[in-house]
Structure formats: structure tokens, C-alpha cells
């Protein structure tokens with residue numbers, strides 16, 4: 655009958671932690687990663703903390719990964735996307751940092767779909 659639910663096939667999450675490590679290492683060494691490697695300091699960018707409520711950067715993600723603060727791949731991807739969403743919110747698309755953010759988001763989306771499709 656139509657109401658019989660198809661059993662959800664759980665995906666194998668055993669390799670996810672390794673995936674996050676691989677992905678983060680690739681983000682950190684990308685040539686356009688420079689604006690995102692460390693937290694944006696209030697001193698060097700006045701008003702940043704007023705506009706961006708949830709700052710995030712690759713060194714903070716690295717710290718959380720090392721301290722097992724990501725329960726799963728999803729929470730890791732949420733933090734990576736936060737880096738790019740903050741960048742879009744604060745920076746013009748047609749700026750050095752704005753373009754770097756778009757490039758990094760594109761690279762990340764390509765790599766994690768490739769790695770998950772394997």
C-alpha cells in the first residue's frame with residue numbers, strides 16, 4: 655500500500671572524520687584561503703563583530719576538529735559554509751576578499767561532492 659515507508663538507507667559515516675581532515679587541509683593550502691586562515695580581528699576590521707554575529711575561520715575549524723567538537727560531517731560543513739556566508743555578507747562580490755570567498759566556496763563544493771561520491 656502507498657503508505658508503506660521505504661527503509662532509509664543510512665550512509666556509512668565511518669570515513670567522515672578522515673574526509674573532514676582531508677577537506678580542511680585542502681582549504682588551508684588553497685591560494686585564495688588567505689582571508690580565512692585566522693579570525694577577523696575587531697582591531698584590524700572595525701565593525702566586523704557588529705555585522706557578523708557568528709564569526710568563523712579555518713583555524714577555528716581546525717581547533718574544533720582537533721578537539722573532536724564536530725559530531726558529524728554535517729556540523730563541519732555548516733561551519734565551513736559559515737566562513738563563506740560571513741564573507742558574502744561583509745564583502746562586495748567585486749572585491750579581493752569577496753572574490754576569494756566565492757572561489758573557496760566553489761572549490762569546497764566541488765571537492766566534497768567528489769569525495770562523497772567515491
Ligand SMILES: Cc1ncccc1N[C@@H](C)c1cnc2ccsc2c1
Nearest residue numbers: 689690692693694698699741744751
Ligand atoms: C574574511 C574577511 N572578511 C572581512 C574582512 C576581513 C577578512 N579577513 C581578514 C583576515 C583580513 C583582515 N585585514 C585585511 C586587510 C587587507 S585584506 C584583510 C583580510
